[in-house]
Amino acid sequence: MLRGVRGFVFDLDGCVWNGRVLSPGAGETLAALDRAGRALAFLTNNSRATGEEIRRRLHALGVPAARHCLTPLEIIGEVIARRFGPSRVLVVGAAELAGAVARAGHELVDVKDYRRATVVAVGNDFELTYERLTAASRAAAAGAPLVTPNVDPRLPQEDGEFLPGCGALVAAVAVAAGVRPLVVGKPEAPLFRMALERMGLEPATAAMVGDSVAADVRGARGVGMRAVLYAPDGGTSGEADVVVRSFGELAALAGLA
Ligand SMILES: [Mg+2]
Incomplete structure (x- = not known):
């Protein structure tokens, strides 16, 4: 079949x-x-890996046929560009997410300048502060689309414990802003x-x-x-x-x- x-x-x-x-x-x-x-x-x-990292891992494991490897991080900048054009993006997330957004040609907006943001991208942010949460929520409430790599509720740890995942942060922003996120994953x-x-x-x-x-x-x-x-x-x-x-x-x- x-x-x-x-x-x-x-x-x-x-x-x-x-x-x-x-x-x-x-x-x-x-x-x-x-x-x-x-x-x-x-x-x-997996929203912390790039396609190139996945490709290298597959090659190392003996899968030379791996050419097209896609992760939310790999494509989020392209998704934003296609949906909203070149954007001014407020990123609340890890440096990898900011890097992926910038590589796609978007301008990164500082948290203090959240009013300039035309898109809000939220990922796992281990340095989350109330200031960043507020900036993301206000920008999204003002009309900047909320985009996220995934809405996984938890980030599993090797010892069986977990950290709150991307989905938990996105939910906080979405609830405060009264919007629904665009999920890439x-x-x-x-x-x-x-x-x-x-x-x-x-x-x-x-x-x-x-x-x-x-x-x-x-x-x-x-x-x-x-x-x-x-x-x-x-x-x-x-x-x-x-x-x-x-x-x-x-x-x-x-x-x-
Ligand atoms: Mg699976």
């Missing part, structure tokens, strides 16, 4: 890799898809659309493969792609077009085995 699919978009965490290792069979299946002329793209909601459309564009494919000719029904399956279906749920532990979903237990099974469905 995946024989006619011309390109595959893969989720990373819990799908292509777990922590620092590839999932069983992932390397072989990705290489075989590439040899068979299928386009490949990789998406993660999954399951919203921008990451999927950009991946299709990089592969040069229409949604109906491509399939998304991921382990999350909420982020990957729903997100893919929302833009008209086929959705493959990767469920090695036996989960299932009526929302996916197909459920696979392994990368070997995916290769067989794609007509490679």
